[in-house]
Amino acid sequence: MFSNEDRNLLELISQDSRQTPEQLAIQTGLSIGYIENRIQQWVEDRIIIYRPLVNWERTGDQYVSALIEVRVIPQRGFGFDRIAKRLQKFPEIKAVYLMSGGFDLTLMIEGKTMQEVALFVAEKLAPLEHIQSTATHFVLRRYKQDGVELMGEEEALARLVVSP
Structure with missing residues (x-):
């Protein structure tokens, strides 16, 4: 099963998959080597699947x-x-x-x-x-997908303006 450290690491990766192992190590206290090995294994096991979200x-x-x-x-x-x-x-x-x-x-x-x-x-x-x-x-x-807001705040506010 997954340790609390692994779950925390997966949560950080799910929030921003572009973070480097060095950045993840600072946030988690885990070694860079451990993080690189876990990510590689999770990719092979299809636990982590990378796909860009395009607006x-x-x-x-x-x-x-x-x-x-x-x-x-x-x-x-x-x-x-x-x-x-x-x-x-x-x-x-x-x-x-x-x-x-x-x-x-x-x-x-x-x-x-x-x-x-x-x-x-x-x-x-x-x-x-x-x-x-x-x-x-x-x-x-689409306003939000995969936890990512697709419409900027300025766009949302501009659409709310109603003239009498």
């Missing part, structure tokens, strides 16, 4: 995200796992979650346009065996 709205490029609710017929002996493994192979699908409630899976999909996402759902997702139904919800604006 696409600031690039000016078209970029669309959608949350897709999916109802599935579970497969005998495999439940939802087999269909989830199949879905995660599509490059358009960025996340697959098993859910409780009125639907079974939630998918996060990215595309260049709303039409591109809609065509993916209609032509590739909905026709799959074991898919009962889908409901698509387009993301209109």
Whole structure:
């Protein structure tokens, strides 16, 4: 299991993965060598997975995200796992979650346009065996993702201004 020191180190890395082992050593009191070894092992074990968070709205490029609710017929002996493994192979699908409630899976999909996402759902997702139904919800604006605020304070305040 993980020691308190390891949990603290993981928490610091999750808050800012760009910190150097030297910076982490100062904050934790752990040796640089220990930190380097733990990070290397955690990366190999896929405990730490590095992926940059890009705020696409600031690039000016078209970029669309959608949350897709999916109802599935579970497969005998495999439940939802087999269909989830199949879905995660599509490059358009960025996340697959098993859910409780009125639907079974939630998918996060990215595309260049709303039409591109809609065509993916209609032509590739909905026709799959074991898919009962889908409901698509387009993301209109991302304010915060993975604990990171994407809209600066100045932008938020400017949007609050209402003239009489």
